[in-house]
Amino acid sequence: MTYCQERPVSALKPLKKAVLPVAGLGTRFLPATKALAKEMLPVVDRPLIQYAIEEARAAGIEQFCLITGRGKTQIVEHFDVAYELERTLEERGKTDILADLRSQAIEPGALVTVRQQVPMGLGHAIWCARAFIGDDPFAILLPDDLMLCDTPCTAQLAEAYRETGGNVVAIEEVPRDRVNRYGVLDVEKDMGRLVSVKGLVEKPPVDKAPSNLTIIGRYVLMPEVIGHLSHMEKGAGGEVQLTDSMAKLIGNQPFHGLRYQGRRFDCGDKAGWLEAQIAFALKRPDMAPAVRAFLTKYT
Template sequence: MLKAVIPVAGLGTRMLPATKAIPKEMLPLVDKPIIQYIIKECYMAGINEIIFVTHSSKNSIENHFDTSFELKSLLEQKGKQQLLNEINGVLPKNIKIMHVRQGDSNGLGHAVLCAKPFVGDDDFIVILPDVIINEYKCNYEFDNLPAMIERFYLTGKSQILIERVNKEHVEKYGIVDCNNEISNSGSFNNISAIVEKPHKDNSPSDLAVVGRYVLSRDIWPLLERTPIGMSGEIQLTDALSMLLKTHAIEGYHIKGESLDCGDKMGYMKAFFEYSRQHQTFGSQFHRWIKDTVAAV
């Protein structure tokens, strides 16, 4: 099975001051940190080896997935079995997590390259941890990554998850060009170009990269020689653009919707969505929202 690379070394500047002392990946969505939803997605896709590309300030992520014997003992003594089950389920037993440091913040491309000693000269997956797939929007939340992996094995083509966005917001994303091919949710289209955060007047389309990649091993030598790009960083987008010159890449149109938890408005939307759908408190929260809106 392919290994997954999850870059968590970013400083989360879009979420300051909340992320001054707390990694953005550890910000809660109700009662679980964002990163736990990402691990769940990996588990549902059958991924059992994960490489965190991390930073010295991100120890709390490592601690979250480590075993806390004191906490488990305390919960056992107090007979809090439900909480104990939740703690035991933070990391599924068949998932192995490895950590590698990204010494300098040199961009997503550099972060991915830092994981090469663990991945080797193999194909691999990249998952951005601040973008989650909305579990409650539809029944497809765990279909996207498995479909991309299956397609990769079938065709040998690298896969990128894509989603239509408002044309006014394309400057926030990597944008792909699929030559205006007809596209529906769950369909695959050949990508002819990919650019990082284009101006809306020069954007090739409104199809944004969501933050899920299934990549051929052919990307490794390109990452090693990718020049410094936008924001003075090594961009994964630039390496993919180089890969397109010799290899086909496909875009997979997302089933459901993504939520950008690395952006304040996106995080607010995600928190609202996951709060109103919470198994225990969702109905109570939903009634509170209705009463609050009615009183305005």
């Protein structure tokens, strides 16, 4: 099957791969990100990238591809085995912490990295993972979008993928005056939880947006999108936009938006990152009482 050939629903494959673009510079968090990858910024006691990996694993994902850039080696090292640390924890009897670390380990060979040498947009980043993707469906998780959901967001998408047999993107409604910041859906039919899509527009002018339903950083896509990305067509901002190539799948394959259940925190923004700290801490029984107590000092 060639990348641009239509995939019949009967050929549905299990969703086992995820691509995580982590090549961004994190300029909004300078000077903190001068020596620290933005994906390693912690929310409570876990870096953003770990939340994304854990979310993907909860959806049955078994293989991971990190699209990296210069200065991102610490992300890979985070998922490596730290023998000295584990030995020290064992010697000191910190078995609970050690067990937690080991439970996060990724199977040998299940994590690969691909270098995006030039920042040419999200579409270009995904195209860089073409050999990893091959002829399989794959999820995309943008670690900047931190999700707080009872059922992990990617697991919700995986369920919708099994139901619809095609491309599914997580969506949420935003105020009309903010639609020019996102990829926006042109809706064919609104079925409540699922929305069938007849078009996509990347960062449209407010007065020309087809709806206020916008795509967030969670996707399940068919591999045929790579064939469209390979043309390297420039879109909004002069970059290779993933949205533009996804739009070309519509009409050849099922394409739906999913109103996910949960909350998204934009951790590429300082205020969003700070809000995530509080929200995630309040969900933890070991931290919630102390956090509620100190919050009263600032209200």
